[in-house]
Amino acid sequence: MSQPMIDLPVRLLLNLKPWRNAKTWRIAFSGGLDSTVLLHLLANLAKTESLPALSAIHVHHGLQAVADTWPEHCQSVCDGLGVPLQVVHVQVQPGASLERAARDARYGAFIEATQINEVLLTAQHRDDQAETLLFRLLRGAGVRGLSGVPSQRPLGRGHLLRPLLDVSRAELEAYATEHQLRWIEDPSNQDHQFSRNYLRHQVLPVMTTRWPQAVASMARSAAHLSEARGLLDELAQIDLAHARTDSEFDWLGVPSLELSPIAKRSAARQRNAVSHWLAALTRLPDSDHWSGWEDLRDATGDARPVWRLADGELHRAGGRIWWLSSHWLRPALDVGRWADPSQALVLPGNGELEFTGQPPEGPLHIRYREGGEAMNLPDRGHRDLKRLLNERGVPGFVRGRLPLLYRGEQLLAVANLRGLNGNEQDGWNLHWQPPSEDQGLS
Structure with a gap:
């Protein structure tokens, strides 16, 4: 049974209690029923409670003509409640799923707006949780997907909170009616070509007619699966701790793991650990594409x-x-002459290069490997560069990006590789700083 209506503000405050010391509570305000209720609740609570600064953000996608009036409506509501509003216009990228593209654009705006010690509040509720569970179940999701939308997670430099996940849509409608709230009805919410709308209007009503507690039960299952996901995450951390060993190429700034500690685990634990590690780096593959992991793991030396x-x-x-x-998947561009070796040299798409000590006499050029290069080493004579790189275990993906220092046709140094990166007698070394992920993305 649902809790009494009087409990709604109390429950909201209880859910937000750990975040009362945040600098700002920013409400994601679409103007629809759910976010209107959340905004009204918080604005009313702020009259009697000491809350962080409240503000609202409305993301305008521009996908339908009727939406052009929504920012004005949202401004009117916020003005009436004394809450400042930020309207952000975004460009939705075309793609196979309009729903996903709009969501990506929306959350991109949220990430940009959320600063340190700030939280973004969204108004997803218990019915949304049930829809998410059913939608992902039909897509064959695993425990991670079936755990539903989390009540909180990092976002940008702050956090995203969903404080209404234990509240039903019926309770929100009752609150809105009681307080005579005005809200926007998005016409696209009635379009059954969108999977979530189809589930909301065609499937869930049939289920709840037969099983009235279906939505609450599915939300409860999502909570159980969220707990199971937490345990799997803990197991992944245990397994990853053994694989997060130091490498002599840590200076590359490339995320890496030692393979053998993971490969010793069962297949399920391997997938769990690797999925946990990859989650922060990429969208995860579905179960049909995990053969790629097995090919990688089992390849010959x-x-x-x-x-x-x-x-x-x-x-x-x-x-x-x-x-x-990012940049690691794009070829490094030709550099050419190093006109002023006393200054750091920016390598297009490949970081920076500089000397420590007094640079050698020029003219100096920077090139990348093409094959067949050789070096004269003081103690070893003429040596093939490929063999020298093999001896030092340089990963294949680095070899084509390692800056090579030439004077005329003479290979003088290979950046960063001890014994190859300079001249001990003359006291200089060639130091390469690969681009960081941020540099690559920018």
Whole structure:
């Protein structure tokens, strides 16, 4: 049975209690029923409670003509409640799923707006949780997906909170009617071509006619699965702790794990650990695409297997798996002459290069490997560069990006590789700073 209406503000405050010291509570305000109730509840509570600063954010997608009037409506509601409103216009990227593209654009705006010690509040409720569970169940989701939408998670530099997940849509409607609230009815919410709308209007009503407690039961199942997911995450951390070993190539800034501690685990624990690690790096593959992991894991020692995923690639080299994305997947551009070796040299798409000590006499050029290069080493004579890189276990994905210092046709140094990166007698070394992920994305 639902809790008495009088409990709604009390429950909301209880759910938000851990976040009372935040700098700002920013409400994601679409103007629809759910977010209107959340905004009204918080604005009323702020009259009697000491709350963080309240503000609202409305994201305008521009996908339908009727939506052009919504920012004005939202401004009117916020003005009436004394809550400042920020309207953000976004461009929805075309793609197979309009729902997903709109969501991505919306959350992109939320991430940009959420600063340190700020929280974004969204108004998803118990019925939304049930719809999410059913939708993901029909798509064959695992425990991670079936745990539903979390009540809180990191967002941008702050946090996202969903404080109404234990409240039904009927309770929100009753509150809105009691307080004579005005809200927007989005016409697209009636369009049954969208899967969630079909579930909401065609499937769930039939289920709740037969099983009145279906929505509450599904929300409860999502909570159980969320707890199970937490246990799986703890197990993943245990397994990953053994694989997060140091590498002599940590200076690359490329996420990596030692393979053998993971490969010793059962297949299910391997998938659990790798999924947990990849979740922060890419959209995860469905179960049909995990054969790529097995191919990567089981490849022979001299192979260079690659597992291509949505947002990058997983490579195997030197007994480790390496996550490559953004600039690592694009070729480094030609550099040419280093006109002023006393200054750091920006390598297009490949970080920066500088000397420590007094640079050698020029003219100096920077090139990348093409094959067939050789170096003269003081103690070893003429040596093939490929063999030297093999001796040092340089991962294959790095070799084409390692800056090579030339004077004329003479290879003087290979950046960052001890014994190859300079001249001990003359006291100089060639230091390469690969681009960071942020540099690559920018």
